[in-house]
Amino acid sequence: MPSLLAVAIDAPLRRLFDYRPPAGSPADTLEPGVRLWVPFGRRRAMGVLVERRAQSEIPAARLRSAIATIGAEPVFDRPLLELLVWAADYYRHPIGEVIAAALPGPLRTGADADATTLRWALSVAARTGGLPPLNPRAHRLREMVSALESRRDAGEAELAALSPRWRDHLRELERRGWVTELRLELPKSPATTYPVARGPELNAPQQAAVAAIGEASDRFQQFLLHGVTGSGKTEVYLRAIERIVEQGRQALVLVPEIALTPQLVARFAERFRVPLAVLHSSRTDLERLDAWRAARSGEAPVVIGTRSAVFAPLARPGLIVVDEEHDSSYKQQEGFRYSARDLALVRAQRLSIPAVLGSATPSLESLERVREGRASLLTLPERAAGARPPTVSLVDLRRHAATQGMATPSVLAVQRHLDAGGQVLLYLNRRGYAPTLFCPACGWVAPCPRCDARLTVHQRDRLLRCHHCGKEQAIPETCQQCGQPAKPVGQGTERIEETLAQLFPGVPLARIDRDAVRRRGALEETLERIRSGEVRLLVGTQMLAKGHHFPGVTLVVVLNADQGLFGIDFRASERLAQTIVQVAGRAGRAERPGEVLIQTEYPAHPLLTRLATSGYDDFAAAALEERRTAGWPPFTRIAVLRAEAARREPAHAFLERARAVVQEISAAGVEVLGPAAAPMERRGGHYRAQLLARAASHGPLQRMLADWLPSIEVLPEARRVRWSIDVDPAELF
Ligand SMILES: [Zn+2]
Numbered sequence: 186m187p188s189l190l191a192v193a194i195d196a197p198l199r200r201l202f203d204y205r206p207p208a209g210s211p212a213d214t215l216e217p218g219v220r221l222w223v224p225f226g227r228r229r230a231m232g233v234l235v236e237r238r239a240q241s242e243i244p245a246a247r248l249r250s251a252i253a254t255i256g257a258e259p260v261f262d263r264p265l266l267e268l269l270v271w272a273a274d275y276y277r278h279p280i281g282e283v284i285a286a287a288l289p290g291p292l293r294t295g296a297d298a299d300a301t302t303l304r305w306a307l308s309v310a311a312r313t314g315g316l317p318p319l320n321p322r323a324h325r326l327r328e329m330v331s332a333l334e335s336r337r338d339a340g341e342a343e344l345a346a347l348s349p350r351w352r353d354h355l356r357e358l359e360r361r362g363w364v365t366e367l368r369l370e371l372p373k374s375p376a377t378t379y380p381v382a383r384g385p386e387l388n389a390p391q392q393a394a395v396a397a398i399g400e401a402s403d404r405f406q407q408f409l410l411h412g413v414t415g416s417g418k419t420e421v422y423l424r425a426i427e428r429i430v431e432q433g434r435q436a437l438v439l440v441p442e443i444a445l446t447p448q449l450v451a452r453f454a455e456r457f458r459v460p461l462a463v464l465h466s467s468r469t470d471l472e473r474l475d476a477w478r479a480a481r482s483g484e485a486p487v488v489i490g491t492r493s494a495v496f497a498p499l500a501r502p503g504l505i506v507v508d509e510e511h512d513s514s515y516k517q518q519e520g521f522r523y524s525a526r527d528l529a530l531v532r533a534q535r536l537s538i539p540a541v542l543g544s545a546t547p548s549l550e551s552l553e554r555v556r557e558g559r560a561s562l563l564t565l566p567e568r569a570a571g572a573r574p575p576t577v578s579l580v581d582l583r584r585h586a587a588t589q590g591m592a593t594p595s596v597l598a599v600q601r602h603l604d605a606g607g608q609v610l611l612y613l614n615r616r617g618y619a620p621t622l623f624c625p626a627c628g629w630v631a632p633c634p635r636c637d638a639r640l641t642v643h644q645r646d647r648l649l650r651c652h653h654c655g656k657e658q659a660i661p662e663t664c665q666q667c668g669q670p671a672k673p674v675g676q677g678t679e680r681i682e683e684t685l686a687q688l689f690p691g692v693p694l695a696r697i698d699r700d701a702v703r704r705r706g707a708l709e710e711t712l713e714r715i716r717s718g719e720v721r722l723l724v725g726t727q728m729l730a731k732g733h734h735f736p737g738v739t740l741v742v743v744l745n746a747d748q749g750l751f752g753i754d755f756r757a758s759e760r761l762a763q764t765i766v767q768v769a770g771r772a773g774r775a776e777r778p779g780e781v782l783i784q785t786e787y788p789a790h791p792l793l794t795r796l797a798t799s800g801y802d803d804f805a806a807a808a809l810e811e812r813r814t815a816g817w818p819p820f821t822r823i824a825v826l827r828a829e830a831a832r833r834e835p836a837h838a839f840l841e842r843a844r845a846v847v848q849e850i851s852a853a854g855v856e857v858l859g860p861a862a863a864p865m866e867r868r869g870g871h872y873r874a875q876l877l878a879r880a881a882s883h884g885p886l887q888r889m890l891a892d893w894l895p896s897i898e899v900l901p902e903a904r905r906v907r908w909s910i911d912v913d914p915a916e917l918f
């Protein structure tokens with residue numbers, strides 16, 4: 186009879202912790218997935234019960250008892266808890282941190298998981314004058330009291346408006362007996378069928394796609410929905426989801442970070458008059474908690490969110506959709522390094538429901554799964570509403586010198602499209618004014634003191650900024666080496682904006698990059714000015730390439746395709762091709778035909794010629810052959826052990842030791858390469874290096890990692906570095 190509890194605790198340790206059950210709650214009354222307060226070292230920690238055990242390796246005398254359960258109901262149902270355990274194991278990440286990543290913030294600190302909402306009100310004592318008066322100088326506290334006096338109760342939104350430190354003030358008032366917490370039951374909407382607004386007529390390929398997804402409704406099947414930009418993928422998702430909603434089940438929709446705009450949510454809300462649960466990192470803790478609860482109770486038939494929404498609880502799961510499945514934001518790059526796209530497939534398989542991955546530029550992994558017969562391909566070859574695909578041509582920068590980043594044929598094309606009433610989009614994947622501050626007299630370039638990198642000139646902010654570590658300094662007037670005047674060299678989006686204003690005076694212009702849209706709501710405002718047709722010229726980084734619809738754009742100019750042509754990462758060419766095709770896809774989406782110009786110094790490069798003449802599929806087929814020959818994923822499986830330290834030596838010493846350990850464990854079928862320094866070895870003051878483990882399939886790699894990590898963790902050298910393991914890395918360094 187299992188009488189002990191194995192508990193996951195949010196700590197960087199790859200193990201569970203054993204406890205006796207809390208007093209009055211025998212182990213067999215506790216469901217896995219339930220939260221517990223447990224003693225942990227000298228503090229109290231929140232843990233999640235993962236399994237019950239009959240015995241422990243810890244001697245009985247040293248076993249401690251859990252303090253209490255938090256809520257009677259598990260926060261994860263069995264399938265979701267099992268998925269989290271699987272993910273911790275697969276990505277070799279501490280289970281407690283994996284589980285914490287799947288919980289909204291308030292639930293990690295003991296908030297109620299049930300559908301209640303937190304409000305606060307003045308206590309009876311405060312209302313009846315039974316408390317000593319507050320200090321007249323405690324302005325913030327008095328302000329909060331008078332805000333509460335004027336209403337029955339207040340929630341997070343109202344109180345947060347008073348002061349950024351409202352939680353501190355509230356806690357202080359609670360301590361003094363002025364305020365009490367209320368938990369209000371949220372009204373539960375009855376689980377009924379909802380009206381669905383009628384969508385447009387589907388074309389034949391769309392109909393076929395919807396039918397195929399519908400036929401798979403009660404079993405796992407993975408679909409790759411491959412459609413060029415503007416071919417109506419979203420409409421296929423909406424129809425497939427419609428069926429699920431009509432059956433009273435739930436659809437989980439994952440979208441890339443930047444694509445989750447109010448427009449997208451509005452599009453879903455217009456079609457489905459149902460509660461939508463929206464999970465997104467920029468929402469407040471309580472908003473996310475509400476969405477999480479609505480997903481868990483089944484009250485929200487459609488759950489839509491970014492990466493971590495793959496862990497959203499679902500009462501009646503029916504379908505998982507991953508939009509823009511090639512997007513790199515699905516891979517978490519720090520801490521728990523999981524791929525939401527890959528986990529969506531694992532989750533759908535475990536739930537026996539279909540999964541639809543959609544893209545105009547599918548990842549090579551997904552295309553290979555289709556070729557192997559593991560995924561079904563659904564193709565949308567046509568652009569919806571008869572729009573024609575854009576023509577693509579290369580502008581040879583060796584023949585046409587560029588002035589301030591623009592070659593003459595590009596300038597003429599921009600003028601032609603503006604004259605014809607079109608909008609023009611110019612893409613450059615480099616924000617700031619210029620990538621370098623350079624001294625023509627001695628050749629000095631302004632370096633980042635903390636990285637092996639140059640500082641970028643940000644003219645508007647009058648700063649040099651490092652795009653790798655964030656270091657900022659004032660722009661020096663003169664060269665720091667010889668004292669001659671230094672000048673910005675090369676092009677960034679800020680400088681292109683300036684050039685365009687000179688070349689096309691009076692034409693309304695907008696810029697979209699991380700600097701330009703830093704202010705909350707700025708991106709939305711700019712997008713609206715583009716949609717309304719007010720903006721005619723638009724310059725930006727790859728933020729432009731992600732999911733925004735610009736029906737008035739007739740010309741797209743890729744200002745520099747060459748960064749990435751010779752990247753050392755095995756995914757560099759795939760990423761470049763996806764970006765170019767995605768940016769190009771913004772052109773000519775309505776009835777007007779589009780034109781795409783790609784400026785390059787390498788017009789004969791096979792990647793560019795293939796993209797320009799025969800398109801993404803042809804590129805992808807060739808790129809997959811290269812991967813097969815070179816032994817890279819998806820034809821192999823890899824994991825990367827990274828280390829960094831303030832000096833070079835400890836990072837390499839650790840990796841050398843980790844490599845030596847491989848001889849002592851069972852590592853059959855796994856090849857270990859390195860240690861190798863990162864191409865940009867020093868970043869943010871840290872030296873970085875890595876080992877790469879590679880195997881033909883994931884079985885041998887997983888078996889090796891299972892043996893390897895416990896041996897690495899206890900190495901004395903491990904204490905002198907920051908290290909991490911990345912299974913299926915998106916980037917090599
Ligand atoms: Zn100089």
Ligand SMILES: [Zn+2]
Pocket residue numbers: 633634635636638651652653654655656868869
């Ligand atoms: Zn730096």
